[in-house]
Amino acid sequence: MSTIAFQVQDMSCGHCVKSITAAVKAADPQADVRVDLAAHRVEIDAAASSAATLQSAIREAGFTPEPA
Numbered sequence: 277m278s279t280i281a282f283q284v285q286d287m288s289c290g291h292c293v294k295s296i297t298a299a300v301k302a303a304d305p306q307a308d309v310r311v312d313l314a315a316h317r318v319e320i321d322a323a324a325s326s327a328a329t330l331q332s333a334i335r336e337a338g339f340t341p342e343p344a
Contacts, residue, residue, distance in 0.1 A: 282341035
């Protein structure tokens with residue numbers, strides 16, 4: 277597994293965390309997702325997806341992830 281991190285500045289609440297986690301899990305069901313809401317940081321231990329795939333999944337959920 278590789279760890280991929282994003283800064284998601286427009287993530288502001290628990291619902292955002294759930295939406296991002298669901299989007300990542302839809303793209304990579306085996307991924308381990310850790311979210312630090314206060315730091316606006318999402319870390320993903322990806323099992324099978326690339327950073328671009330995960331970034332796209334988060335973007336499609338309505339957020340603006342930037343590589344961290």
